[in-house]
Amino acid sequence: MRVGRGRNLVLAVPGRVFAQRFGYAFLACAAITLMILSQAEPRLVETLRVGVADAVAPIFGFFSQPAATIADGFDELNGMLAVHERNEHLEHDNAQLRKWQAVAEQLGYENDMFRRMLKVVPDQRAGYITARVIADSGGPFIHMVMVNAGESHGVRKGQAVVNHEGLVGRVLEVGNHTARILLLTDLNSRIPVVSEESRDRTILRGDNSPQPFLAFLATDARVKPGDRIVTSGEGGMFPPALDVGIVSSVDKDRATVQPFVVWERLDFVTVLDYVVPGVYPETRRAARTGNLE
DSSP states (O other): OHHHHHHHHHHHHHHHHHHHHHHHHHHHHHHHHHHHHHHHOHHHHHHHHHHHHHHHHHHHHHHHHHHHHHHHHHHHHHHHHHHHHHHHHHHHHHHHHHHHHHHHHHHHHHHHHHHHHHTOOOOOOOEEEEEEEEEEOOSSSOOEEEESOOGGGTOOTTOEEEOSSSEEEEEEEEOSSOEEEEETTSTTOEEEEEETTTOOEEEEEOOSSSSOEEESOOTTOOOOTTOEEEEOOTTSSSOTTOEEEEEEEEOSSOEEEEESOOGGGOOEEEEEEOOOTTTSTTHHHHHHHTOOO
16 A cells, blocks of 8 residues: 555656646647637637636636625624614714703793793784795796685785795785785885894895895894894784894895795795784784785
8 A cells, every 4th residue: 555655656746847847838828829819710719718707607606605795794794883883873862852852841841830920922823824836926026926825715915925944925916716925025025023133123125136134223233144033923914933034244224134935946835824813803804805915
């Protein structure tokens, strides 16, 4: 048995030496031959290349499967770590929200208690009618839009009109199934407003420009750029605290306001049915007879 093993080793050594000496030469000759064949018979070489690729594809697939599995495992691990990190952030945010919820509930309880002690009259709740904008004025001198809701739907002249961004204007004309809305940027628009920060009360007046201005502003007013402007509720036509816009500039002559509403994407509006009881008892009847301006 030992003698046989020795003979096999003796036969293997010359073969190994031959492969080392002539292996590179054989590969170089094969490469040159393939280059010549690719120029002489390109279709044959292409067929050979495709056949080899088809033959070794299962082998590559077999060896690539573990690599893909490992990569998927790392992706899942990274996803689990990311989910864990997000959960930690969410738990922190929930803790903060629970704390603020407790504060809000306490403030709400105190607010209700003070209202009962002072016998504060609650604000009148407004009903609403939502309609789609179907047309606009299309001119530089009249800023109005038409909606597909009218008197048959409960729309009345003079009602405030809003959308999800803020105050849009008021109802100017009412038909049976349509209504025309005067936008707050129109030259004929006048809206009682107040600054949330300084509490200065004034009138928001349109001038057919994108930014209406604050008219009749007191000389000692403390309105400044960045102040939020909301409806004051004076006159009983508009509910108080409706978002209007932000003061964009203040100079010696006047203060301009950038409305919250983006007019280019005004699609749906909500008409507010708001009446202060006892202040203007004839409001609804006046609206029906056309005496409300």
